[in-house]
Amino acid sequence: MVVLSQPAIEHVSLVKNCKPTTFSSEIPVIDLSKPDPKARLVAACEEFGFFKVINHGVPTEFITELESEAIKFFSLPSFEKEKTGPPDPLGYGNKRIGPNGDVGWVEFLLLTTNREFNSQRFSSMLGNNPEVFLCAVNDYVSAVKKMACEILELLADGLKIKPRDVFSKLLMDKQSDSVFRLNHYPPCPKLQDMNGRDLIGFGEHTDPQIISVMRSNNTSGLQISLRDGEWISVMTNGRFKSVRHRVVTNSMKSRVSMIYFGGPPLSEKIAPLPSLMEGEESLYKEFTWFEYKKSAYKSRLADNRLGLFEKIPAS
Numbered sequence: 524m525v526v527l528s529q530p531a532i533e534h535v536s537l538v539k540n541c542k543p544t545t546f547s548s549e550i551p552v553i554d555l556s557k558p559d560p561k562a563r564l565v566a567a568c569e570e571f572g573f574f575k576v577i578n579h580g581v582p583t584e585f586i587t588e589l590e591s592e593a594i595k596f597f598s599l600p601s602f603e604k605e606k607t608g609p610p611d612p613l614g615y616g617n618k619r620i621g622p623n624g625d626v627g628w629v630e631f632l633l634l635t636t637n638r639e640f641n642s643q644r645f646s647s648m649l650g651n652n653p654e655v656f657l658c659a660v661n662d663y664v665s666a667v668k669k670m671a672c673e674i675l676e677l678l679a680d681g682l683k684i685k686p687r688d689v690f691s692k693l694l695m696d697k698q699s700d701s702v703f704r705l706n707h708y709p710p711c712p713k714l715q716d717m718n719g720r721d722l723i724g725f726g727e728h729t730d731p732q733i734i735s736v737m738r739s740n741n742t743s744g745l746q747i748s749l750r751d752g753e754w755i756s757v758m759t760n761g762r763f764k765s766v767r768h769r770v771v772t773n774s775m776k777s778r779v780s781m782i783y784f785g786g787p788p789l790s791e792k793i794a795p796l797p798s799l800m801e802g803e804e805s806l807y808k809e810f811t812w813f814e815y816k817k818s819a820y821k822s823r824l825a826d827n828r829l830g831l832f833e834k835i836p837a838s
């Protein structure tokens with residue numbers, strides 16, 4: 524997971540030994556304007572599966588415009604927002620995340636990254652100004668996708684994989700199954716349940732796609748887990764990590780986040796890249812992104828989704 528950030532903003536906590544702490548200095552910060560960030564990017568993906576990027580080139584006006592459109596959307600009366608739901612998985616959802624019983628203190632809008640598709644499916648439902656909204660989504664997603672491709676190409680260089688577009692071409696493919704999510708976490712009067720446990724905005728999980736780029740307004744809540752990290756990147760045969768993360772509630776401020784999830788085409792075979800195997804056996808059975816997604820949608824948020832595809836199941 525990549526967090527789009529400005530140097531001064533810090534609102535991520537790491538969860539170590541079950542105790543959340545704000546360890547800003549430990550989270551890798553990658554300055555994309557500096558020469559040669561590839562070794563640091565590879566190290567961040569191996570150690571954390573999570574880093575912040577600064578000087579990322581995503582225009583500030585695209586970020587602020589979309590944030591303001593998102594706030595307008597989430598401020599609509601429920602009956603207006605619900606015209607865009609229930610999520611199937613695309614569309615507006617409230618509290619229920621996914622089809623298998625997960626709930627959180629969150630409302631969201633899940634879209635594709637395909638402007639025409641969003642326009643056909645959602646234009647008539649998105650309040651007064653659907654074209655302005657969809658245009659803001661499109662501008663932001665295009666810029667973030669470009670940055671995500673740049674990062675993936677730097678990672679391919681860092682791993683000495685040729686051609687360097689081996690990952691980025693999957694996001695650039697017209698058939699790429701990428702999604703875009705807006706989350707709104709209203710202030711929650713309670714921060715803990717009767718048993719003293721944190722109340723959850725978005726339960727603990729790993730994202731299944733190739734890369735996630737997250738931007739949020741300046742409200743705390745996102746936590747990443749360092750213990751218990753799951754090593755799940757198939758294409759790197761387990762070398763890169765998909766970070767476990769969650770969002771806890773905030774009693775004072777509302778949190779708005781926007782996440783681009785860059786995925787491959789549904790028909791893409793997911794297998795370790797031969798150049799990374801060095802005589803090793805693949806840890807995973809072969810599968811397509813379609814098969815993986817179908818199985819993911821039968822799982823709960825916290826489940827280990829890749830377990831089913833491991834050659835030797837984890838004990």
Ligand SMILES: C=C1C[C@]23C[C@@]1(O)CC[C@H]2[C@@]12CC[C@H](O)[C@@](C)(C(=O)O1)[C@H]2[C@@H]3C(=O)O
Pocket residue numbers: 612620621622623625633702704728729730731732784819820821822823824
């Ligand atoms: C509980 C679920 C929601 C989710 C699909 C799933 O069955 C398991 C993976 C979940 C997740 C997490 C990252 C993204 O937010 C998401 C869109 C994705 O691709 O996988 C969500 C799914 C969702 O909310 O539809």
Ligand SMILES: O=C(O)CCC(=O)C(=O)O
Pocket residue numbers: 704706725730737739745768769770780782
């Ligand atoms: O809202 C956030 O900060 C993270 C949400 C998230 O992890 C997701 O939508 O997959």
Ligand SMILES: [Fe+2]
Pocket residue numbers: 728729730768
């Ligand atoms: Fe996530």
